[in-house]
Amino acid sequence: MKFLWVIALIIFVIYIIISDRKSKNRKDYKEAPTPSKNPSNEPLVKRWWVWGLILVLIYGFFVSTSNKAENHDETYKTTAPHSIKPSPVKKRKKLSDYASKKVSKFIPVKNTAKAVTLGAGKYKVGRDIKPGRYVIKAVKGSGNLSNSDFTINVILGNDANGDRLTSFTTNLVKNDKIKIDWIESTSFTPTPDKYTYKTKISAGIWLVGLDIKPGRYVIRPIKGRGNLISEDGSDDNLNEILGKNAEKGQVSKVTADLTAGEVILSTIELIGLSKK
Structure with a gap:
């Protein structure tokens, strides 16, 4: 709508300029007529109704712009949500949550x-x-x-x-x-059914105090490579890659204090635990 008002105003101004030039050209090539009080012989730019029409066009342009802005604001108020909350993300279970529920369940029962x-x-x-x-x-x-x-x-x-x-x-x-x-x-x-303490452990999830005797150990890979992770509810957890390739971030051994209730996850074929 604003664009149409601008076009109308431009066309009208061009029309006035062209009309005035034509009128001037006629005066240059013809003898000046007897002065007349008839307003139709006056140039367009000197007629009051012309300027009145220009003012109407300008007024209409600004009114259109104002209404559009108000409509935009009203639409935004209507459609904009009061608050946006992210969809809840399901938290991945911790290893300790997994094993404390699953391992402890089998301690007293068959x-x-x-x-x-x-x-x-x-x-x-x-x-x-x-x-x-x-x-x-x-x-x-x-x-x-x-x-x-x-x-x-x-x-x-x-x-x-x-x-x-x-x-x-x-x-x-x-x-x-x-x-x-x-x-x-x-x-x-x-x-x-019977649990015994082990010093050689295959890949799996194990519980210190049930499968492994609590204590201080040096842990080495006997066969294979992979992750060794532990969780005991504190910040002092194991998180190592055991193997023989140091260039790939693997370590040949790790020393750790294993406490009762600590959960061990190993993705290594076989590891050995030596008391220290």
């Missing part, structure tokens, strides 16, 4: 796990797999094993090669969601 063999696919604990503590192995083929919160996220195969593991030991509780990719056949074998 392991309720039941052996089962599954192919590739998605499964739910409590429906397809009984809750309990398992040693999970790839019987045929190799591929990924993971759960819904990615506390479990490893590559299983028939032999340990690079990041591939032959087994992973962990607790599975009701409503856990397990995903098996590209593995033809995977076995879930219950662990023994």
Whole structure:
């Protein structure tokens, strides 16, 4: 609308200029007529109604601009939300949350796990797999094993090669969601009911005070490479890559104080713990 007012004003001004020039040209080539009081012979720029029309056009231009601004403000007030809140982000479970619930559940009671063999696919604990503590192995083929919160996220195969593991030991509780990719056949074998302290630990999730005796240890990779992570509710947690390639950020050993209740996650085929 503002654009149309501007165009109208420009056209009108051009019309006045052209008309005045034509009038002047006629005076140059013709004898001046007898003076007349008729206002129609006066130049357009000297007529009151011309300036009145120009003022109307200018007024209309500014009124149109003002109304547009008011409409914009009103529209903004109507459509703008009072507040914008981000969608809630589901917090990923901590390792300590995972194991404190899952490991402690099996300390005073018998392991309720039941052996089962599954192919590739998605499964739910409590429906397809009984809750309990398992040693999970790839019987045929190799591929990924993971759960819904990615506390479990490893590559299983028939032999340990690079990041591939032959087994992973962990607790599975009701409503856990397990995903098996590209593995033809995977076995879930219950662990023994009796817990004993170990100084050699395969890949899996372990609890200090149940699987490992509390104390100060030097931890080394015996076979394979991978992550060694611990959580004990403090800031003094382990987070190392154990292996033999220092150029890739791997370390050959780590010394740590392991306390009762501390959760250990290892994605290394086999590690050794030596008392210090």
